[in-house]
Structures are given as structure tokens and as C-alpha cells.
Amino acid sequence: MSAPEAVLTARHVSIEYEVDPPVKAVRDVSLTLNRGEILGLAGESGCGKTTLAYGMNRLLKAPALMTGGEIVFHNREGHDIDIVALDGDGLRAFRWDKISMVFQGAMNSLNPVISVRAQIFDIFDTHRPGMSKKDKQARAEELLTLVGVDPSRLTSFPHELSGGMRQRMMIAMALALDPQVMIMDEPTTALDVVVQRGIIREIMRLRERLGFAVIFITHDLPMLIEISDRIAVMLQGQIVEEGTAEEIYRTPKHEYTKKLLSSFPSLTGERGDFVRTGNQPSQEEIR
Numbered sequence: 001m002s003a004p005e006a007v008l009t010a011r012h013v014s015i016e017y018e019v020d021p022p023v024k025a026v027r028d029v030s031l032t033l034n035r036g037e038i039l040g041l042a043g044e045s046g047c048g049k050t051t052l053a054y055g056m057n058r059l060l061k062a063p064a065l066m067t068g069g070e071i072v073f074h075n076r077e078g079h080d081i082d083i084v085a086l087d088g089d090g091l092r093a094f095r096w097d098k099i100s101m102v103f104q105g106a107m108n109s110l111n112p113v114i115s116v117r118a119q120i121f122d123i124f125d126t127h128r129p130g131m132s133k134k135d136k137q138a139r140a141e142e143l144l145t146l147v148g149v150d151p152s153r154l155t156s157f158p159h160e161l162s163g164g165m166r167q168r169m170m171i172a173m174a175l176a177l178d179p180q181v182m183i184m185d186e187p188t189t190a191l192d193v194v195v196q197r198g199i200i201r202e203i204m205r206l207r208e209r210l211g212f213a214v215i216f217i218t219h220d221l222p223m224l225i226e227i228s229d230r231i232a233v234m235l236q237g238q239i240v241e242e243g244t245a246e247e248i249y250r251t252p253k254h255e256y257t258k259k260l261l262s263s264f265p266s267l268t269g270e271r272g273d274f275v276r277t278g279n280q281p282s283q284e285e286i287r
């Protein structure tokens with residue numbers, strides 16, 4: 001295997017919520033995402049995972065403020081993009097295009113009265129204004145097929161779809177512009193275990209096929225161990241341990257990592273179970 005090449009680097013990032021008293025949500029975090037890898041970000045509720053993810057995609061809004069550090073995207077075309085310095089057109093050309101995000105709880109916030117097709121077309125209208133209707137339709141159908149949903153579902157409205165299908169739609173939308181990085185914030189947490197596994201397998205397959213890198217955020221460390229190349233463990237705004245999935249599984253060093261590992265006794269399969277099982281999700285799973 002060739003040496004890892006970074007696609008996204010965060011150095012000494014600090015983010016605060018400027019409320020009274022201020023919340024130091026992310027404290028001096030440094031993190032590197034390599035091209036094509038899955039980096040798991042684990043940690044309990046409130047430790048700062050979503051805040052860090054928003055920072056990395058320049059999505060922070062007041063009262064959140066990045067108070068220090070730098071975030072650099074290493075473009076496939078060879079030049080670096082200083083994410084913190086982007087504004088206006090630069091930001092529009094960056095977000096969704098280079099890094100896309102599947103938001104925590106987003107499947108429940110899809111606009112229920114707008115068809116799936118209109119919501120996908122909206123991305124093209126914003127980012128690819130010259131795209132013909134025929135091309136938009138073809139790409140939208142391709143995207144649904146990619147995530148294991150029948151293209152006839154394009155005319156559906158979100159309220160007509162199951163949770164698993166809505167989440168697949170969110171992933172399809174995040175893939176729309178063929179990004180180099182996808183940030184997935186608890187993409188399966190609200191779903192039952194069978195649907196969750198189906199979607200995770202789909203993400204693994206897509207990653208294999210399309211080559212994007214993933215930051216996969218969840219409090220479920222055992223699940224991350226099954227799917228990630230590397231894992232960072234976050235506690236109270238800081239990364240307290242980082243290593244390959246194998247290292248975190250076999251030789252966790254931090255007490256908190258050990259605690260997280262033992263808090264999900266339900267997963268007892270060998271590492272790699274998700275990855276190896278090549279089954280297509282059943283129709284029930286995706287309906």
C-alpha cells in the first residue's frame with residue numbers, strides 16, 4: 001500500500017460557544033484525515049463531535065466561534081485550501097463539492113412537502129447552474145441506485161419513506177457532487193440495528209467504489225472499530241487517544257476508551273464483520 005496522503009488537516013483547533021458562561025466545546029484538537037480512509041470519531045454526548053465537524057466544514061454559526069487553529073483541505077488537484085479563510089464564492093465552491101456532510105438527525109428534518117427529486121435538483125441548481133434537466137434527472141437516478149433505492153422513489157415525498165430510506169436519501173444527496181470527503185454525524189443512530197447494518201455496509205461499499213474519505217461520528221466505539229481505519233476518541237473537547245482501529249481494540253490506553261469499549265456489550269463479532277459481509281440489504285431493510 002502507498003503511504004497515506006492527507007486530504008484534510010486540522011491543527012490546534014479551538015471552538016467556543018460565546019454564551020454566559022462560555023463553553024469551550026473543542027480544545028486544541030489536531031486531526032488528520034487521509035485520502036480514502038474512514039476515520040472514526042467517538043465520544044459521549046456533549047464532548048464536542050458535532051462542533052468539531054461543523055468547524056471542519058466551515059458551518060459554525062454564532063454563538064459558536066473558532067478561537068484558534070487552522071483547517072486545511074488538500075485538494076486532489078494539488079493545491080491546499082485554507083478553510084478558515086474561505087468566504088462567499090470560495091465557500092460555495094467548497095462546501096458540498098469538496099466536503100459534504102450527513103447531518104445528525106437530518107433524516108427527520110428533510111422538508112416533508114418537497115419531493116426527493118426537487119431536493120436533489122436543488123443541490124445541482126445551487127452548485128451546477130448550467131446543468132440540463134436531463135442530466136439532473138440522470139444523475140439523480142444514478143444517485144438513488146448507488147445508495148440502494150429504486151429510482152422510481154425520486155417522486156416520493158420524505159414523509160412517504162421509512163427512516164432507513166430517508167437516511168439513504170441523505171447519503172445520496174451528500175454524494176451528489178462527488179465529494180472527496182464525507183462527514184457523517186451519527187448517520188445510523190436513530191435506526192434499528194438491522195437497518196443500521198444495511199446502511200453501514202452501503203457506506204463501506206460506496207467508499208470502496210468512489211474513493212472518498214469519511215469522518216464517521218458516533219458514540220458507538222465498538223461499531224467504529226468494525227468499520228474504521230483509524231479512530232480518535234474525544235472527551236470534553238479534546239482528543240484523548242488516537243490509533244488504528246486494531247490498536248484501539250487490542251490495546252486501548254486511556255481509561256475513557258476502555259470505558260467506551262465496554263459500554264456496548266451487544267457487539268461481539270470479530271472486527272471486520274461489516275466489511276466482509278457482501279450481502280445486499282433486503283427490500284424490508286430499505287423500505
Ligand SMILES: Nc1ncnc2c1ncn2[C@@H]1O[C@H](COP(=O)(O)OP(=O)(O)OP(=O)(O)O)[C@@H](O)[C@H]1O
Nearest residue numbers: 017019023025044045046047048049050051052063
Ligand atoms: N448553540 C450552543 N450554545 C451553547 N452551547 C452549545 C451549543 N451547541 C452545543 N453546545 C455545547 O457544546 C458542547 C459540545 O456539543 P456538541 O453538540 O458538539 O457535542 P456532541 O459530541 O456532538 O454531542 P452528541 O453526541 O449529543 O451529538 C456541549 O457542551 C454542548 O452543550
Ligand SMILES: [Mg+2]
Nearest residue numbers: 049050051104
Ligand atoms: Mg453531535
